[in-house]
Amino acid sequence: MKKFIPAFVLSLAATLLSGCDTHTSPTGRSQTLLFSESDMAQMGEASFAQMKQSLPINRNPQLNAYVNCITQRIVKQAGDTRHKHWEVVLFDSPQVNAFALPGGFIGVYTGMLNLAHTPDELAAVIGHEVAHVLSSHGNEQASRSEMKNFGLKAVDFALDMGEVEHRDMVMAALGLGAEVGITLPFSRDQETEADVVGLVLMAKAGFDPRAAVSLWQNMARAPGSQPMEILSTHPSHGSRIEELNEQIPHVMPAYQQAREDGIRECRPR
Template identity: 35%
Template sequence: MKKILGLCMLTALLYGCSSVPITGRKRLMLVSNSEVLSSSLTEYSNYMKTAKVSTNTAGKAMVTRVGKRIATATEQYLRNNGMSKEIKDFAWEFNLVNSSEVNAFCMPGGKIVVYEGLLPLVSNDDDLAVVLGHEVAHAVAKHSNERMSQQIAAEYGATILDATLSNSSAIVQGLGSMVYGLGAQYGVMLPFSRKHESEADYMGLILMTMAGYNPNNAVTFWEKMSANGKGNAPQFLSTHPSDASRIKSIQKHLPEMSKYRPTGAGWKVSTTKDTTTKKTTQSTKSINVNSIKTTTTPKRNN
């Protein structure tokens, strides 16, 4: 954290640091969002040319339905909290890919891919919302941008001056495949750091709740993921927090979700460690996302 703050001070006069929506955490941003979006779109397009899109009609409809609902609630939150300019960076896309891997990933700008191998662990829309809320959070927090900035900082260190950053487009293009990791070597996007994954867990919990999905399902879903990964941990969990710490963290934050619960939602946020909930089909009642607004920005210590 001290290193990031130091780099922020070094570049503040030219570029400055920014804050992550919802958590307020300071992040290092040495490249423009337009450069990252351009680079990532190329990587994503190349990946989708070789990926086998799922023919599971019901599964595809579920991924699209839940994804769009969370994206809509997310954009409304940004509008209501003075961050409308962030919305222009998103061109949401939700795809289901034919693969047995238990996985999902997100590219900058809201390009999200779910693998069919995840579907057997998804009992309803609320379960899938746990995954898609997490992935949408990565896009909103611009974790890829931050990761690329950290990579640049690691390579150039104290020599991060205007002369270096003026050539950032070439640097971004050069680091793109390394940072995103899409292609033959990895097949899926390289995992984020544990700090980013923990932040996406927290933000995702809020985003799914604002969209009307039941956050209590986050506990039972990750318990299923943990049981499924015994002896062969899914790639999706490779750098995520441990199962026990993740579930403990979710339980800690569940009471906070009450303030994001839409009026008329057919569930209540659990305030105890017993977060068992009834199964639902498409989850809760539809909501008017125009009502989503907070007067204060929740903070989270990282």
């Protein structure tokens, strides 16, 4: 059902929005972000705590050391003072899934390790997810959704943790729709941006950016894998791989430089 937005709501929206900061994403898109970074971080932390309670956590020391090693190399390249500390948790689930939340929280499902076979491929996944956070995509999605619901709650953009409906919407905006039964997937422009920014992160961290392509080839071959954030709004596998292949030559020098400078190897099991 299509809803019409009355003109007065639009003009109210314009008035309120003119008071908002306009932001520029890492690839130069202009973004409307209605929520503060600290609100988003608080929401990320609460969502992560909830997930840690509802999903089993894998405690295998070797696996955890492996995932941590890759994550730490990636986030070191984030160069973002908003996120000084990143926490990563390995969830015991066959689902092929991974996510990152504002505030610096990363979840990797053990099922992902079966699809991202090499350290470079797993780095491509984590780089992509961290890129969503660094590019404020959750905030942007929640803001887009909020603006759609403008007539209902035009004034109060403050996040109210007690308000379940609101929290669910934001969780959905963070790519956690499956957990709350609603989906608000990242948009295609955000997915492309996360691919580009993720490639830069992994290359600077000394992971072979060409592994992003082999990761997608694995995804394309994976029969009936669960829907995950990374697959939510795809560009088709083919066009995604094409776009990645176009970007890779631009980041190869950073990768080669990082290898020359020396890196700490992350070994799988």
